[in-house]
Amino acid sequence: IGESHCLSYAHSQVFLKKNPYIVTPKIIFGAKAFHFMSGLENPYKAIAENQLRHIPRGSKIFMSIGEIDCRAEEGIIKSSNKTRTSIIETIDRTVTGYVKWFLEKNLTLGHKYYFFNVPAPIYNTKYSQHINYQVAEVIELFNYSLQEKISNSQANIIDVYTQTSDQNGFSNSQYHCDNRHLD
Numbered sequence: 001i002g003e004s005h006c007l008s009y010a011h012s013q014v015f016l017k018k019n020p021y022i023v024t025p026k027i028i029f030g031a032k033a034f035h036f037m038s039g040l041e042n043p044y045k046a047i048a049e050n051q052l053r054h055i056p057r058g059s060k061i062f063m064s065i066g067e068i069d070c071r072a073e074e075g076i077i078k079s080s081n082k083t084r085t086s087i088i089e090t091i092d093r094t095v096t097g098y099v100k101w102f103l104e105k106n107l108t109l110g111h112k113y114y115f116f117n118v119p120a121p122i123y124n125t126k127y128s129q130h131i132n133y134q135v136a137e138v139i140e141l142f143n144y145s146l147q148e149k150i151s152n153s154q155a156n157i158i159d160v161y162t163q164t165s166d167q168n169g170f171s172n173s174q175y176h177c178d179n180r181h182l183d
Contacts, residue, residue: 001051002064003031005116008182009062021060026051032069033142034079037097049105057110062158063102064116066146067180069094070139072124072131077138087138095145103153113155117143120165120172122179136169 002025010025028047035044055061069075080090102113118139123132143161150157160182166172177183 001026001028001048001061002116003028003068005067005119005181006062006064008177009064016060023062026055028065030068031065032075033066033094033098034069034075036065036101037094045101048102052105052109052111055109055111059111060114061111062114062116065098066095066116066118066142070118070121070135070142072127072135076142077134088141091138091141091145095142095149099146099149099153099155103155113153114158115146115150115155116158117146117161119160119163119175119182120170122171122173122176124179132170140169 004027006025006027009023012023014021014023028044028051031044031048035042036048052061071077076087076090076094079085080087083090099115106113121132121135121139124135127135139161143159147157160175164171164175164182175182
């Protein structure tokens with residue numbers, strides 16, 4: 001379940017404890033972690049909840065949400081500037097609400113969650129060096145916060161950041177198929 005990044009894994013065969021599974025994507029176009037942090041209902045929550053209810057109880061669920069939140073032109077950076085809240089506080093509030101919403105929905109469904117963290121960003125020449133490094137920092141902090149929140153639950157992290165990152169926190173150009181998505 002996720003935004004467009006969930007399509008990267010569509011119909012792949014994965015093995016969990018030597019058992020084979022086929023990934024069937026359930027997309028929520030444009031979903032951000034932000035959409036799940038508030039107590040208010042919205043279309044993103046409604047779609048996610050509907051999809052979760054229609055997946056067989058106790059399924060393995062890969063969650064792929066968060067990359068849109070980490071972009072230069074929207075999400076955490078924009079929100080932090082607008083509300084004059086620190087990036088760290090904005091990330092913590094966003095990730096806490098996102099993880100909490102999915103874990104609470106799972107109390108009656110019994111799924112096993114695997115949250116993908118956010119892959120390293122492609123250095124974008126349309127932005128300044130400062131903005132590029134800010135995006136890289138936001139992704140690193142988002143992933144740290146996600147790992148921290150998940151560590152206190154029955155969910156797991158799938159670390160795509162380490163596999164996609166170079167020594168500067170940008171894409172190592174091995175796995176991206178475009179400026180945002182993994183192949």
